[in-house]
Amino acid sequence: MKKKLLLSLVALMVIGSMLFGAGIQETAPAKEVYFLNFKPEIADVYESKIAPVFERETGIKLKVVTAASGTYAQTLKSELAKSNPPLIFQTNGPVGLADSLNYTADLRNTDFYKILADKSMALEMNGQVLAIPYAVEGYGIIYNDAIMRKYFALPNKAVAIRSAEEITNFALLKAVVEDMQKNRATLGIQGVFASTSMASGNDWRWQTHLVNVPLYWELRDKNIPFGQPTRNFDFTYANQMRNIWELYLNNSTTARGLLGSKSVDDSMAEFALGQAAMVQNGNWGASQILGVKGNQVADNDIKFLPIYTGVAGEEKYGLSIGTENYLCINKTVSSEQQKLADQFLTWLFSSTSGKAFVKNDLMFITPFNTFADNELPTDPLAKDVIRWMNKDGVTSLSWDFSVIPSREWKSIFGALLADHIAGRKSWAEVAKAGADAWKSEFDLAN
Amino acid sequence: MQKSIQKYAALFVLPALICFVIAFLVPMIMGVVLSFFRFTTVLDGKFVGWENYRRIFINQEFTNALWFNVRFTVVSMITINVGAFVLASLLTMGLRGTNVFRTVFFMPNLIGGIVLGWIWNLIINGFLLSRGVTVVSDPKYGFWGLVVLMNWQNIGYMMVIYIAGLQNIPSELIEAARIDGAGRATMLKSVTLPSIAPSITICTFLTLTGGFRLFDQNLALTAGDPGKQTEMLALNIFNTFYGRSGFEGVGQAKAVLFTILVALIALTQLAFSRKQEVEA
Numbered sequence: 230m231k232k233k234l235l236l237s238l239v240a241l242m243v244i245g246s247m248l249f250g251a252g253i254q255e256t257a258p259a260k261e262v263y264f265l266n267f268k269p270e271i272a273d274v275y276e277s278k279i280a281p282v283f284e285r286e287t288g289i290k291l292k293v294v295t296a297a298s299g300t301y302a303q304t305l306k307s308e309l310a311k312s313n314p315p316l317i318f319q320t321n322g323p324v325g326l327a328d329s330l331n332y333t334a335d336l337r338n339t340d341f342y343k344i345l346a347d348k349s350m351a352l353e354m355n356g357q358v359l360a361i362p363y364a365v366e367g368y369g370i371i372y373n374d375a376i377m378r379k380y381f382a383l384p385n386k387a388v389a390i391r392s393a394e395e396i397t398n399f400a401l402l403k404a405v406v407e408d409m410q411k412n413r414a415t416l417g418i419q420g421v422f423a424s425t426s427m428a429s430g431n432d433w434r435w436q437t438h439l440v441n442v443p444l445y446w447e448l449r450d451k452n453i454p455f456g457q458p459t460r461n462f463d464f465t466y467a468n469q470m471r472n473i474w475e476l477y478l479n480n481s482t483t484a485r486g487l488l489g490s491k492s493v494d495d496s497m498a499e500f501a502l503g504q505a506a507m508v509q510n511g512n513w514g515a516s517q518i519l520g521v522k523g524n525q526v527a528d529n530d531i532k533f534l535p536i537y538t539g540v541a542g543e544e545k546y547g548l549s550i551g552t553e554n555y556l557c558i559n560k561t562v563s564s565e566q567q568k569l570a571d572q573f574l575t576w577l578f579s580s581t582s583g584k585a586f587v588k589n590d591l592m593f594i595t596p597f598n599t600f601a602d603n604e605l606p607t608d609p610l611a612k613d614v615i616r617w618m619n620k621d622g623v624t625s626l627s628w629d630f631s632v633i634p635s636r637e638w639k640s641i642f643g644a645l646l647a648d649h650i651a652g653r654k655s656w657a658e659v660a661k662a663g664a665d666a667w668k669s670e671f672d673l674a675n
Numbered sequence: 676m677q678k679s680i681q682k683y684a685a686l687f688v689l690p691a692l693i694c695f696v697i698a699f700l701v702p703m704i705m706g707v708v709l710s711f712f713r714f715t716t717v718l719d720g721k722f723v724g725w726e727n728y729r730r731i732f733i734n735q736e737f738t739n740a741l742w743f744n745v746r747f748t749v750v751s752m753i754t755i756n757v758g759a760f761v762l763a764s765l766l767t768m769g770l771r772g773t774n775v776f777r778t779v780f781f782m783p784n785l786i787g788g789i790v791l792g793w794i795w796n797l798i799i800n801g802f803l804l805s806r807g808v809t810v811v812s813d814p815k816y817g818f819w820g821l822v823v824l825m826n827w828q829n830i831g832y833m834m835v836i837y838i839a840g841l842q843n844i845p846s847e848l849i850e851a852a853r854i855d856g857a858g859r860a861t862m863l864k865s866v867t868l869p870s871i872a873p874s875i876t877i878c879t880f881l882t883l884t885g886g887f888r889l890f891d892q893n894l895a896l897t898a899g900d901p902g903k904q905t906e907m908l909a910l911n912i913f914n915t916f917y918g919r920s921g922f923e924g925v926g927q928a929k930a931v932l933f934t935i936l937v938a939l940i941a942l943t944q945l946a947f948s949r950k951q952e953v954e955a
Contacts, residue, residue: 300917302917302918302920303917303918306715306716306917306923307716309715309716310716310717310718325920327920328715328920328921329715331715331719428811429811429897429898429899429900430898484807485807486806486807486808486809486812487804487807487808487809488809489808489809489810489811489812489900489901490796490800490809490810490811635919635920635921636918636919636920637918637919640918641902644900644901644902644903645902647811647900647901647902648901648902651812651813651901653901673733673921674921
């Protein structure tokens with residue numbers, strides 16, 4: 230009797246563990262596209278809006294996983310090693326692509342590649358098309374024109390110009406900003422610029438985007454063509470970067486010491502709530518302004534100014550426009566799955582319902598030939614980026630930060646900027662350490 | 676019965692063994708092997724010999740993290756154990772509400788490290804607000820913030836162990852000491868401390884290894900800011916592995932060194948403390 234009981238117990242255990250074992254093994258449904266999304270600000274659109282419609286129209290499931298801000302590379306690394314890896318993932322340019330070469334399929338024969346308007350925008354390596362851009366973006370200083378009009382109507386304003394449109398260089402910007410900061414109580418703002426967010430993972434607006442401005446000017450001076458890696462970044466425009474950097478810090482909603490706990494979300498919320506008149510960010514931030522509860526900014530008051538730093542001739546230059554959003558298809562999955570991935574991307578960027586999502590919800594300015602002029606996004610920031618792109622006599626700054634030698638350099642530079650805020654390092658030390666780190670990071674990567 | 680247990684021993688061991696192999700043994704061996712490879716994901720790589728170990732020391736990161744970690748561990752080990760012992764002594768004196776206090780002091784231990792890190796991040800930032808700084812403005816805030824956090828979390832746990840130790844001191848021993856005219860200091864030095872030596876051993880072991888293995892609290896409170904100056908070993912390994920492309924193997928090599936280091940320190944400490952223990 231006892232023996233029987235024991236035996237049946239053992240049998241139960243074995244069966245149980247087998248069932249349990251089967252339960253944890255994740256098998257993908259026959260038709261599923263797994264997309265590892267890079268942009269947290271629009272994660273919800275993919276999950277709650279696009280996935281159901283895509284499944285209804287094509288019968289294919291869409292699984293979207295979004296990496297938390299600043300953790301894409303590490304999420305991708307662990308997801309790729311799983312038995313059910315993502316079919317579609319993102320890379321940020323040549324430097325990022327070099328890390329995932331073992332996983333990127335050749336996209337030359339995909340439908341997705343066929344709809345790319347300018348084929349030179351795709352990333353190629355060894356004769357293979359490995360990554361295709363899906364969104365052109367622009368960034369600069371976003372301003373709230375209602376507050377600006379209020380300022381320019383002040384009887385005691387210290388500048389001669391009469392509207393934000395007339396700000397065309399750093400000297401004017403500085404004069405306006407400093408005078409606005411003086412009158413902040415009258416204007417009903419806490420500071421001209423929203424917080425210079427320095428919380429962990431939230432310093433990319435400075436260590437990538439802002440530093441792109443001096444990088445752009447230096448590389449043009451040296452006649453280095455766009456996209457070509459360089460070992461030497463001498464920070465010849467360090468003083469110009471310092472101009473704007475200190476303008477941000479000195480005319481902010483937040484005291485210097487408290488910036489370490491501010492996130493990009495905080496800054497965008499300050500702008501949306503009318504506590505700040507300006508914030509440096511790109512058109513991807515539209516959803517963070519329009520979507521904030523209690524948003525105080527009217528759509529047609531949200532506009533862009535270029536990041537002026539005091540470089541001679543900057544009047545003729547516009548926003549920083551480019552892309553670091555490229556999609557890759559995983560080459561380690563079966564060819565059927567690769568086709569599904571292609572099908573999803575082509576659907577998203579060429580079908581009527583897909584394009585409606587891109588225009589209204591994702592708000593991408595896309596580089597595809599499937600979009601007519603009236604299908605461009607209508608959110609105020611995207612519209613203003615398009616306006617700046619097409620402005621007569623204005624050249625856009627390119628996104629040269631794609632040649633930053635490693636992500637580590639960005640972290641190092643971000644920490645240097647934090648040191649500068651805290652007063653531990655002078656600007657000269659920041660510039661020198663930044664340039665030195667560039668060399669050592671370049672050598673490590675090459 | 677005895678016989679049938681022997682007969683089925685292997686079967687009963689099996690589930691635990693499988694878990695142990697999957698969750699501990701395999702990753703451990705893979706980890707050591709991978710430390711000699713250059714790889715992106717853990718399933719493919721190229722053998723590079725000792726290269727990863729050499730690359731650990733191309734900059735000061737690892738040694739800085741080690742030094743910060745050692746300082747933190749020493750300070751928090753002392754403060755936690757002293758604090759826990761004092762509380763345990765107070766709560767074995769037969770005060771009113773002893774059980775309520777024991778429960779309250781133990782409770783922080785039930786909260787996860789990430790949550791604690793965030794909570795203390797808010798508290799410390801709130802406290803520092805009057806000075807116009809945050810916990811990541813200066814590494815010393817981060818250091819003491821972490822010490823406070825660890826104390827808050829661990830004192831209650833260690834206290835329970837000390838209470839058990841204190842309650843196990845035979846009352847005859849205490850009486851005998853009193854009759855012999857031992858004062859408070861002598862009592863503590865010659866009776867209490869030697870009697871609870873096993874508790875001291877286990878508590879110092881736990882706080883020592885805990886200090887070195889600290890990860891979630893570190894990540895949530897400061898994330899290593901400013902500029903990696905409050906980064907401890909575990910977080911540094913994580914950031915090397917995940918944060919730097921091309922350095923996955925280096926992160927792995929650091930992890931191997933880290934394991935050896937913690938094992939050595941813990942074993943030395945155990946051997947040392949065991950010597951102090953007496954049979955009561």
